[in-house]
Structures are given as C-alpha cells and as structure tokens.
Amino acid sequence: MISKRIEKPDARLSIGFIYIAFIALFLGGLMGLLQTLVRSGEFTLPFGIGYYQILTAHGVLLGLVLTTYFIIGFQYTLMSKSVGMSEKQRKWAWISFTMMVIGTLMSGTMILLGKANVLYTFYAPLQAHPIFYIGLALFVVGTWISCFVNFSQLRQWKKKYPGEKSPLMAFMVVINMLIWLISTLGVAATVVLQYIPWSLGMVEEIDILVSRTLFWYFGHPLVYFWLLPAYMAWYTIIPKIIGGKIFSDSLARLAFILFLLFSIPVGFHHQLTEPGIDPFWKYIQVVLTFMVTIPSLITAFSMFATFEMTGRKKGYTGLFRWLKGLPWKDVRFLAPFIGMVAFIPGGAGGLINASNQLNGVIHNTIWVTGHFHLTVATTVVLTFFGISYWLIPVLTGRKLTKQINKLGIIQTFIWAVGMTIMSGSMHIEGLLGAPRRSAFSNYGGTQQAQEWVGYQIAQAIGGSILFIGILLMVYIFIKLAFRTPKGEEEFPVAEYADPTERTPKVFENWRLWIGIAAVLILIAYTIPFIDIIQNAPPGSPGFKWPIGNT
C-alpha cells in the first residue's frame, strides 16, 4: 500500500474535526449521565432544564456531531496517507468544515434555548424552531462537500497511476462517502422540501408518512456510515499494530461493496409497526436488511484469520493458544478488540430488531437503546478511541507514552464494565416492556412499572461508570493533543499477507456498483412510496406546545 507522510496543513484539517468530536463527547456524555440519573427516580434536574432537552442534546451531540466529525476527520487522514491532498481540495475541505460548524451551532443553539426538544429524529408534526432545521440542512450540505473532496482525491490519484488498483484505504473511504451521500439525499429532501417551508409557515401542513419514510431512508445507512470507519481501522490498521498482515484485499473490498448495495434499501425495518405501509414491502426490505450480515460475516472471518495467523507466526500453537501472541497490553489493539467482542451480542440483537414480526416485542422499548449502546457506543466508539491513541499524536507531532497507554487500558476496562451494566439492564428492562425515550414515571402505579425501577438504578450506576470513562478519555485527549513529548508517532498501515493476490478489476467499476445500488433502492422504494403518496390522508399542522416551544 502506498503511504505518504501527513503534511502539516492536512494534519491541521483533520485535528480540527477531531477537536469538535471530543468536545461533543464530553458534553454529550454529561447529558447521558444526567439522563440515567433522572430515570433512576432519585434525581431531578436543576434550573428548570427539561429531561427531553438533555435527551435531544445527548442524541445530537453523540449520534451526529461526535460520529460525523470524527469520521470525516479520520477519513481525511486516511486519504492524505494513501492518495494525498491538493491545495484546492484542502480549501474545499475547510469550507465543508466551516459550513458544518455553522449548521451545528445554529441547531445547537435552538436546542439550548429549548426551542427544539424534538430528539434527534425530529418527527413531525412536532415542530421546532425553523433555525433548527436550517442548521441541519447546512450541516448536511457541508458534509456533501467533503464527499466530493474525497471523490476528487481518489480520481486525481487514478489519473496519476492509470491502471493501478486504488489503495485500500481510499477505496473504503469513497464507499463510505457514497453511502453517506446517497442516503442523506433522503433526509435533505424532507428537511428542505417539507420541514423548512412548514416551520416557516409557508405551507400549513406536512405529510407525516412521507417525512418519516425519507428520514428512515437515511436513518439506517447512517449506522453503517458510523460502522464502516471502524471496519477501515480493523482491516487496514489493526493488522499492522499486532504485527500481522491483511488477510485478503479482495475480501475487504467485497465486504465494502456489499455494504454499499445493501445498507440503503432497508429503512422500512425501522417502520415495521407503522400503519400505512403494505406489509409485503416491509418484508422485502427485511430480506434486504439481512443481506448486510454477509459482509459482517466476511469481516469477522478476516479479523480472526489475521489474529490467528499472527499468533501462530509468533510461535504459539494449539486451538486457542495463539491468542497469547496478540498484544493485549497495547491499547491501540485492546480497545478496538473489545469493540469487536461487543459486536457479537450487538449484531445478534440487531437480527432480532429487524425480524419482521419479532420486532413488535422490542420496538421502542429501552432494549433498542441498549442495542445501539453496544453497536455504536461500544463497537464504534471504542474503535474510535483505539484510533485516537495513535492518530492524535500523529496529527499533533507528539508521542503516545507508556503512561497514556496504561491509562487507555484502564479507560477501555471502565468502558466495558460500565457498558455491560448499563446496556445489559436496558436489554432486560426492554424485554419486560419498558419504553425508551421516557423520563422517570410510575405509570399510574402498576406492578410492572415498579419492577422496572431496579433496572433503571442499574443504568444510572452503569452510566456513572461510563461518565468516569469519558472524563478519563477527555484527559487522555488533552494530554495527547497538548502535553505528551514531541516526536514522531507511527501511522500504522498494514501490508498484505499475499502481495501477489489479484483483486478482480470489476471491484473498481464504480458505475456498476452505484448502478446496482440505485436499482435496489428503486425496487425497494418505488411502489410503496407511490402508494404512500397516492393514499395520503390530509396533512398535519405543526404542534409546538407539546415540546414546550412556545
């Protein structure tokens, strides 16, 4: 794999994105702590702050700000490393950054003022302040610029090296940005064409089911946009850290192509219990949803193949003794590894959620919250932390010290314990029927609601442990960004186990894959979407009072 030095101006760009991600981690984590405390029934918020206000802030800060900024920043370094960046591209990247920040600040201010207590899904006809929606639109358009910068980086490289296969890192980044671009077309359409005119009073009514369908057309690919950067690190970086090699270039590319094809035409599995959508089309999208298990199975195999080959190469034999050959005391490996382990129950829970009729048992219960705290908040976030330990020093020209490595191992351990307690009790409480997105309530004093309280106290304990983990991570971030000794930290880039392996040319036929992705989307959505529009009931006026936006 070709690897270039990260030039200073490129480093500044990436670290800019990552600063914002860590600010969001701290603030969003604090909101999460407060939520678990409120829901334990033992604590009320001071100064008239609303539970649903901090819930909105938590979801937006961690689900959208932390993830998107970290991912775009990280992907820029992968692109700089593998294909390089021109001056013009860098200028556009900064424009993208600026638009995203302005959009984030606009929406964030409305949440702080209590004018947008709509949670990060902002379901109509709850109506927030128009600036909330305009900020969101600006943020999304800002990210689009980054998509096109990444595309042009790879195109420029291809021109320079005609006929050569593109570097794996750049290939993966481009796939992820394609998923993001195609899927955000849906959320942008609903925000720009429906929410903004409606919240400004230019139109009276909004079509609820159209807005929800467009939202979920975006909402599920969003989770793969979070997950794929973790996979990038697992495929292209972790093998180097453990002293091994990439198992197979073609399998890695195949997995990413399958994600491009199957992560988008699946939004209905979030709408299984909704009226107005024909159950036949729900089932079709359920089938498409399950296709993404295939690239995840490929990834699981590749990872453990790399681990086992590395362990055996170091002289460890036996059925499981090769595990001893892995660098357990290196946080750059340990944190992502714990993330991988969390993806086993996380993925299994996801299969349950998407299972057509079985979804009714857990839909909108706190089980779902437990689920995505395993997948996003553990698998993805621990991998992002694992990346941060070397990426931040690379970008700031410092070294990862032994002391920080040790603190990182403690941080990983705290995270694993806190999340096991919190997510575990969420899963059980959800199976008993307790809802998500709810402040503390005794539900008219039923026996069931009383049984839930114990689990909510466990969530507050887990949440408190996790907040200690966040404080420690923020401390580590500050150390790595401003305090540890100057030096040159290694940017780990793995090599192939078999450099002579030939990757099928067809994997780089972008027109073909984008074309198939488009066809699948059209198959999954055209007929049901026309049905939804043709059979639409009268639209809904906006409701501001239920969210206290008066």
Next chain:
Amino acid sequence: MHLHKYEKIWLTFGIGSLLVFLIVLGIGAFYQGTQPPSCLVTIDPQNVQAHESFKEESLGLQKVGENEYVVNVLASAFQYNLGKDDKGSPVRTIRIPKGANVTFQATTTDVVHGFQIAGTNVNMMLEPGYISDFETTLDNPGEYTILCNEYCGIGQHTMSAVLEVYEP
C-alpha cells in the same frame, strides 16, 4: 478471487442459515398471517370524530360478539381517551376476560404516539391520518401497563392506562 477453504465453509453455513431464517419469517408472515401491524385505513386527523369508531360514545371497550371485543383508543398529548364510565369520569382501566378475541383500534388527534401493552405483543405506532389496529388473544390473567413508547412531547412519560385480564 481466491477464497480460503474454511472461509467457504463459514460463508456457506452463514448464508445458508440466513436463508432458512428468512424463509421462516416469510412463512410466519404470509402463511400463518403474523404480519407486523400495517393497517392501511386513513382518516382526517383534524376530524377523527367523523369516523364511527372514534365518536365519543364508541371509545373504550366494546363487546361486538360472543367473547369478542373491540377497544377504540383516541390518543392525544398526553393521554389515551378510553371513553367514560357510568359516572361520567374518564376510564383509566380496561377489563377484558381471559381468552377473548380483542382488536385494539387506535388513532391520534395531534402528534405521533406509541401504543404498547407492556408484557404482550401489542405494540404499534399511531400516526396522524392513519388508523392502527392489532388483533390478539390475551391468555394470561393479570395487570398490564398501557403506555406511549414514542416521543410525543415533554409529558410523554405521563401517558398511560391499565389493562386488566381477568378469569371469566
């Protein structure tokens, strides 16, 4: 493209079980009729009373046949309207005999709500402009919490009622 032998076994097993699983789901949905709630009937959200099921006198528990009931529910932020009792006060508890066939029929007058009966499979979204329904048989006597599980505003957690399933 070269595939390792073990990888072939792994993927064959994985994709094979996926197919079996999807076929099971499909048989459950289309042959045995266990579909997720997907009522396609629309209604004017600003005039729900125009629909016969949601007139004031139709709300709450209605006996429609031998051991057969319909429960009409009108949701609004932040309560479920289940009709009025003999004294004219709002009904908070619905009582249904064990083993009866019950259809829950619900809609909303304002924002999106949830309708879930904790501890049962009754769980559906209520959206303005649509009627949602769920037909079931409740076999285990006891007290169940009816609650709103979709965010509908700052009073969401106060939106609840009780269902009692009794031995006839």
